[in-house]
Amino acid sequence: MKQPPLKIGLAQIILAAFCLALSYYFRPLLSTVLPLSTDLPGHVALIERLREQLLHGRLLFYDTAWFGGWPAYQFYGFIPHLLAALLSFALENFSADPVMLSVSTIIWIGLALFPASLWFASRPLLRQLNPFGYEADTTSKTLLSAQVCFLSIWFLNLNYPSVGFGWRAIVDAGLFSQIIAWHLLLVFTGTALRALQSLGDGRNKARYARKLALIFAFLILTHPLSAIFAAFLTAVLWFSESSTRRVFEGATVLALLLCSFWIIPLLCTSSDYTWTHIHQPGGDILSALFSYSILEIPEVIRTFPKFDLTPLLILLFSLSSLALRSYLQSRSISTLRISFLLGALLFSSHWLAEGIPLGVHYYRFLPLLTLLFCIYLAPILAALYAASSSSAARSGLLTLAIVGILTSFTWNPSPAAGNGISSEARALLEKLKSNKPAGRVAFSSLQGSSFENRISPHLLPALVSRETGLSIETPNGLFIQSSQPCLLFGSIMQSLGLQVYTLPIMEEHPLELLPSRSLELLTSLGVSTLITNQEEGLKLAALDPRIELTTNGPFSIAALSGHTKKSMIEAVTKPVIGFLDNGRGSSTRIPFKYLDYYFASDPELSGKVELLAVDTSGAASRYVDHWLINDPDVVSYDRARNESYISFHAAESNPFSNSLDVEGERYGSISMYLSRNLDKNRLLTTAARQPTTQIPSIAFNSTAQEMTLSNLEPGKLYRINYAHFPYWSTRDGRLFRGSLDRILFVSNGEEASIRFSRIAHFHGWLGALLTGLGAIVFLVLKPRKSN
Known part of the structure; x- marks a missing residue:
């Protein structure tokens, strides 16, 4: 079907005027003041670091300031951060804080242009109502614009920020990437609906395959959870129309090829360096769409305008859509209806989350379902107008459109401008600036105080460097909170009785250590200062009298001065246990991250030995004092004097366990097996290593992504207190993965350099190769010329 050219008419004028009204409505958000948001300060802090890397032609990099690296x-996904960083360069002459201005500008523009993307997504539905006796005239397009404006202000003002609804989810909860993902998802849906209307035209099929692939690729790199939802919608569309299946199949494969440079490394490393992080489905989609219960409706009508009538209008439009013949018979609208109902069933399902552990916030699919619902309801006024025969009814519909928009604005005042952090928080930052802590500064979640203090794990760490002017590192952070370094750090904090923000995994298997051991683990990670609330500070001081406690407003500053400060590099003096996993498949493997957590949590083993992950190459043999080998086929445990064998086989899981804690269940099975079969005494009888006489030093150059080490003793095993990752490489020695997910290093000489680079690893070049292949296919896949 040939698409008609875009003409500027009354509908487009209404849409443009409403976008301008929204820009004024959301004007307080256009600010350089960092809002008191949950996640947004973390985004801003990371974008600032990305700016520095972009100046040196680098997008992916190792950041030492989060979780210790x-x-x-x-x-x-990096697209939103990349866009903000690039925009900040253009805004440098307009603000002293170009990054914050860039972030707020993207949010402001994204909210203001939301109706335009919703219009693009819903416009094909209006065209498809034509076969049922309805003409897409100026009136119908005007009504579509009016309904799009009403649905836009309704959706943007839904007040469920933690679930992901409305503008508050972007600003208050800080879901910065979501604002761009909303637009991409709407454009993807609109393009897919247009593809459905282009049946039988091979030229159009090729064109839409390229468009869908490009949009889907950007969506993957922007917000993977939204991309999963787009894949779900693609599956429904694939089943709904057999003649366009090749379009969606080709678009999906091409999008995955284009994103391979990012997807391949992610898939190759996520199982070993992150933990599956499932959030149980929560929230009720109906309560989000219709915020008043049935019993409340009479009271709402009786006391108008005390209550907002918007939910009642949504209910009215929803019921109308089930009564209109044109709505019931339209293929595209029926597909959207099926997608919404099926999505509401699946993405609110505990069963789905348990059976498909994607490691995502399942409840965050509900706002995306609501976007689908908005597209579905967008042409309802136009369809009702076409179905009405009386002029009074048609006039009533026009009035209803105006009332809907006005009531939404009336009952939802503009957001308030941010006032910045409190004087107490400002005083804390000034205190840190004057004290100049020598090591890392860690924050508890500071629960029990003001709203600002509850979000301090993101807000204050994000402000430490930029407000104090000091290069203070903090193990706190925002991104990948289920990563191995974050899990170990958070668990250590919890073992001291401190509240830790967002650490739901492994709750059933906490670290149960003596306070002295927990403090030793923190100092071994380079932590010299803990920031807590006053109650937590007093508990810390009671645990160990060597802790120096000072009070600063509602905060307590606990200096771990009584404990031996660990440098970022030190010689390994503990016995080294080399771990080799010969397991095959998930039923017999023991991933190193599980063994590492077990050794850290076991009171008898914690801190007594150094773990070292080895492979079958034998490169680590000379540095290992005792071997621990998991071999599912082993019969005897005593093949050699310095070898301990275990033979793990996972117990059969209970299909009716009804548990979402997939990682916790698997770790529990491994932990139970190790507790019963591991010969701890044999491991602990290994002799300690001789200390080095030289004091090594280390400097990390963020610009060059390189660690420079000096004053080393050749052949000596050193522990570097940055998190291990397979992209570290060196020609000056050997690198291994050690306890607490730190780097172990053996140098060939007195000096060494270690670089972080992904392209040199097979993950990197394989992904780059596939992306190059995808780019070639994208360029070759041009629409065929029509005869």
Whole structure:
């Protein structure tokens, strides 16, 4: 079907005027003041670091300031941050804080242009109502614009920020990437619906396959959860129309090829360096769409305008859509209806989350379902107008459209401008600036105080460097909170009785250590200062009298000065246990991350030995004092004097366990097996290593992504207190993965350098190769010329 050219008419004028009204409505969000948001400060802090890397032609990099080091954007979509960083360069002459201005500008523009994307997604539905006796005239397009405006202000003002609804989810909850993902998902849906209307035209099929692939690729790199939802919608569309299946199949494969440079490394490393992080489905889609219960409706009508009538209008439109012949018979609208009902069933399902552990926030699919619902309801006014025969009814519909928009604005005032952090938080930052802590600064979640304090794990760590001017590292962070380094750090904090923000995994298997051991683990990670609330500070001081406690407003500053400060590099003096996993498949494997957590949590083993992950190459043999080998086929445990064998076989899981804690169940099975079969005494009888006489030093150059080590003793095993990752490489020695997910290093000489680079690893070049292949296919896949 040939698409008609876009003409500027009354409908487009209404849409443009409403976008301008929204830009004024959301004007307080256009600010350089960092809002008191949950996640947004973390986004801003990371974008600032990305700016520095972009100046040196680098997008993916190792960031030492989060969890003691993590590979930025290895597991997190980067498009929104890249866009904000690039825009910040253009805004440098307009603000002293171009990054914050860039972020707020993207949010402001994204919210203001939301109706335009919703219009694009819903416009094909209006065209498809034509076969049922309805003309897409100026009136119908005007009504579509009016309904799009009403649905836009309704959706943007839904007040469920933690679930992901409305503008508050972007600003208050800080779901910065979501604002761009909303637009991409709407454009993807609109393009897919247009593809459905282009049956029988091979030229159009090729054109839409390229468009859908490009949009889907950007969606994957922006917000993977939204991309999963787009894949779900694609599956429904694939089943609904057999003649367009090749379009969706080709678009999906091409999109995955284009994103391979990011997807391949993610898939190859996520199982070993992250933990499956499932959030149980929560929230009720009906309560989000219709915020008043049935019993409340009479009271709402009776006391108008005390209550907002918007939910009642949504209910009215929903019921009308089930009575209109044109709505019931339209193929595209029926597909959207099926998608919404099926999605509401699946994405609110505990059963789905348990059976398909994607490691996502399942409840975050509900706002995306609501977007689908908005597209579905967008042409309802136009369809009702076409079905009405009386002029009074048609006039009533026009009035209803205007009332809907006005009531939404009336009952939802503009957002308030941010006032910045409190004087107490500002005083804390000034205190840190004057104290100049020598090591890392860690924050508890500071629960029990003001709203600002509850979000301090993101807000204050994000402000430490930029507000104090000091290069203070903090193990706190936002991204990939289920990563191995974050899990170990958070668990150590919890073992001291401190509240830790967002650490739901492994709750059933906490670290149960003596306070002295927990404090030793923290200092071994380079932590010198803990920031807590006053109650937690007093508990810490009671645990160990060597802790120096000072009070600063509602905060307590606990200096771990009584404990031996660990440098970022030190010689390994503990016995080294080399772990080799010969398991095959998930039923017999023991991933190193599980063994590492077990050794850290076991009171008898914690801190007594150093773990070292080895492979079958034998490169680590000379540095290992005792071997621990998991071999599912072993019969005897005593093949050699310095070898301990275990033979793990996973117990059969209970299909009726009704548990979402997939990682916890698997770790529990491994932990139970190790507790019963591991010969701890044999491991602990290994002799300690001789300390080195030289004091090594280390410097990390973020610009070059390189660690420079000096004053080393050749052949000596050193522990570097940055998180291990397979993209570290060196020509000056050997690298291994050690306890607490740190780097172990053996140098060939007195000096060494270690670089972080992904392209040199097979994950990197394989992904780059496939992306190059996808780019070639994308360029070759041109629409055929019509005869």
